[in-house]
Amino acid sequence: MANAALDPHAAIATTASGVGQGLLTTADGKPLARALVRSQRRARRRAFLLVLPLLAFVVITFVVPIGQMLQRSFYNDGFSANMPQVSAWFAATERGTDPDDAAWTALAQDLVASADARSIGVVGTRVNYDMPGTRSLFTATGRQVRGGLEPPYREALLEINETWGDPRLWSVMREASTPVTANFYLAAVDRTRDDEGRVQQVAEQQRIYVTLFWRTFWLSAVITALTFVLGFPIAHLLATLPMRQSNLLMILVLLPFWTSLLVRTTSWMVLLQQQGVINDILVWMGVIGGGQRLQMIYNQTGTIIAMTHILLPFMILPLYSVMRTINPSYVRAARSLGATSWTAFRRVYFPQTLPGLGAGAMLVFILAVGYYITPALVGGSSGQLISNMIASHMTGTLNWSMAAALAALLLGAVLVLYWLYDRLVGVDNLKLG
Amino acid sequence: MAVPTYASPLERLWHYTRLTICALIFVFLIAPIIVIIPLSFNAEPYFTFTDRMLSFDPEGYSTRWYSSLLTFGMQNPDATGWAFWSDAWANANWIKAAKNSIIIGVFSTIVATVLGTLAALGLSRPEMPFRRAIMAILISPMIVPLIITATGMFFFYSNPCELLTLIGLDPQCGRLAGTYLGVILAHATLGIPFVIITVTATLVGFDQSLNRAAASLGANPRTTFFKVTMPLILPGVVSGALFAFVTSFDEVVAVLFIAGPEQQTIPRQMWNGIREQISPAILAVATLLVIFSIALLTTVELLRRRSERIRGVTPR
Numbered sequence: 119m120a121n122a123a124l125d126p127h128a129a130i131a132t133t134a135s136g137v138g139q140g141l142l143t144t145a146d147g148k149p150l151a152r153a154l155v156r157s158q159r160r161a162r163r164r165a166f167l168l169v170l171p172l173l174a175f176v177v178i179t180f181v182v183p184i185g186q187m188l189q190r191s192f193y194n195d196g197f198s199a200n201m202p203q204v205s206a207w208f209a210a211t212e213r214g215t216d217p218d219d220a221a222w223t224a225l226a227q228d229l230v231a232s233a234d235a236r237s238i239g240v241v242g243t244r245v246n247y248d249m250p251g252t253r254s255l256f257t258a259t260g261r262q263v264r265g266g267l268e269p270p271y272r273e274a275l276l277e278i279n280e281t282w283g284d285p286r287l288w289s290v291m292r293e294a295s296t297p298v299t300a301n302f303y304l305a306a307v308d309r310t311r312d313d314e315g316r317v318q319q320v321a322e323q324q325r326i327y328v329t330l331f332w333r334t335f336w337l338s339a340v341i342t343a344l345t346f347v348l349g350f351p352i353a354h355l356l357a358t359l360p361m362r363q364s365n366l367l368m369i370l371v372l373l374p375f376w377t378s379l380l381v382r383t384t385s386w387m388v389l390l391q392q393q394g395v396i397n398d399i400l401v402w403m404g405v406i407g408g409g410q411r412l413q414m415i416y417n418q419t420g421t422i423i424a425m426t427h428i429l430l431p432f433m434i435l436p437l438y439s440v441m442r443t444i445n446p447s448y449v450r451a452a453r454s455l456g457a458t459s460w461t462a463f464r465r466v467y468f469p470q471t472l473p474g475l476g477a478g479a480m481l482v483f484i485l486a487v488g489y490y491i492t493p494a495l496v497g498g499s500s501g502q503l504i505s506n507m508i509a510s511h512m513t514g515t516l517n518w519s520m521a522a523a524l525a526a527l528l529l530g531a532v533l534v535l536y537w538l539y540d541r542l543v544g545v546d547n548l549k550l551g
Numbered sequence: 552m553a554v555p556t557y558a559s560p561l562e563r564l565w566h567y568t569r570l571t572i573c574a575l576i577f578v579f580l581i582a583p584i585i586v587i588i589p590l591s592f593n594a595e596p597y598f599t600f601t602d603r604m605l606s607f608d609p610e611g612y613s614t615r616w617y618s619s620l621l622t623f624g625m626q627n628p629d630a631t632g633w634a635f636w637s638d639a640w641a642n643a644n645w646i647k648a649a650k651n652s653i654i655i656g657v658f659s660t661i662v663a664t665v666l667g668t669l670a671a672l673g674l675s676r677p678e679m680p681f682r683r684a685i686m687a688i689l690i691s692p693m694i695v696p697l698i699i700t701a702t703g704m705f706f707f708y709s710n711p712c713e714l715l716t717l718i719g720l721d722p723q724c725g726r727l728a729g730t731y732l733g734v735i736l737a738h739a740t741l742g743i744p745f746v747i748i749t750v751t752a753t754l755v756g757f758d759q760s761l762n763r764a765a766a767s768l769g770a771n772p773r774t775t776f777f778k779v780t781m782p783l784i785l786p787g788v789v790s791g792a793l794f795a796f797v798t799s800f801d802e803v804v805a806v807l808f809i810a811g812p813e814q815q816t817i818p819r820q821m822w823n824g825i826r827e828q829i830s831p832a833i834l835a836v837a838t839l840l841v842i843f844s845i846a847l848l849t850t851v852e853l854l855r856r857r858s859e860r861i862r863g864v865t866p867r
Binding site: 158166173187348352385430509518528546 | 584687700801808841
């Protein structure tokens, strides 16, 4: 791989012949400084060329697709592309203008054209995002107007369905008439625009996303704290035991790490069920009566327990690798100077574990925030996280723009944490097993 | 770790309390994985130990869930001999899923390992420009929530040529979603961070002057790589490849979003089984997967020790 000619030291070694003419030169008479710069540039290019195939691969299969997906969060031309005339009317008039004859004509002609082009469903889907129930209005009207519609258009459309006269529908269509919109982001933080275009909160029973974001962050914080409480004693034990014993015990940490995520989730479903092993043991021990079996799964408790178990190795491994490097004589010195074991631990040992603690906590938190599989299987309805909502918009309601807006917010949060992790810990310090 | 001789009685008490706490945490870590093994031999369709199982009555145990795994999806499960096994090989759902998982896992591992090892070699050179930023991009598939990755891939793989229309071309190309190639590429992307991490970690202890020595003795870059570099970093490459394989073998979100019915893998089959109606047959699969991961873990541990021995890095 490394070629002797590329090595800067080799260039220096050949300078002897050039000394004496004032300027240091290489054997073939070129100025040394320039030769050095050239050889370094070539070395840089070689290194970069090794990375390039992978970088291109990751950019094409990962970065660009995510970028494309995020584009949907602020760009949706489902209405504007298929309803050009009425979109033009919206662009030419002020917000709040009542539809005049020109507007009705434009709407009717667009509806006919769109129905003939069979794109009316797309238009209806777009409007339906902001005003539930309108998709069928568009498709039903489309069926009736296919082939043409007689003026006067206003009366004709109102006869088909009175909703066409609803000012709210017109206001929603106005919002949808520009392909670039911030409305999906507004919706993702439980905000909407009223008829005059002012941003306001949605009705109380529809406020779900902000709660869900808070729940995601709160549960992730709880899980991170639990992995710390459980992981710290284990990492400490492993770091202080002799190598042979600690290697054996390490297998108990690594086995869950290597076991399939679905297997671990399944085992928790089996253990935590009302007719499951843990409830059986509790009943057998007489802690609870047979009639009061605990509901430990399909709720937040289930999500917390299963995710803590799954993410625990990610806390133990960085803590362990830092604790291994802590010199035990510091604690001994503290003790010999009169510190109690608690003081020695608190003032001397614990501060030295902080780098590992920070690395583990950030990793666990980042992974927890985006978890999907485990909450979907054991979370019931109260243990769902924001990822589950993204999935349900992708596969259930098919509101892809909404899914993209939620994904963008989640991704923003994760990237900020990742940036912090890189600054504080450094991605090249990430270790596995 | 013994109690020091100067410890007070209270400290002794605390020492043993701490060991007990640690033991309990180890139970928490390992019990969920162990407990499904006996439960998968339950003769009844329950998820708990029956009285007969607890009294070690052989009647309480059976391998019925394992045989139901095998026969699920077969056309003629009552056949015997050769007919039975060829039917199982061709039609049994779990065997098909296992074949898919292995095909997808092997090919995505090859892609991830080859590209990842090359990149790790470049990243480990001191003269690599933008090292930190590039490293951050290459590791990001591990950090970005899987659901976001899968969503992005869902759109991209259903129309991969949309990308080219942005630069003014209008090519015709098929979908990648619902094909083996699509799933393999997606899993390769997800496995890459693991290869990068393990191989760069191996290269940290790598003595670059060995390469110079080889070059000065007349070896060309290719010979140097295959005769000097490769044997030394091989353990790291293999454990990176194993990580990439496990990532693919265990991955379900991307499969749910971009695979078609032809690419049914083991995790996806499990996911369906858990969501629809969970039966102890799932525990039988889980048991087999636990045995599989024990085998992998052993391999990786042996490789790690071998690597430390070769490179002369002995742990403290």
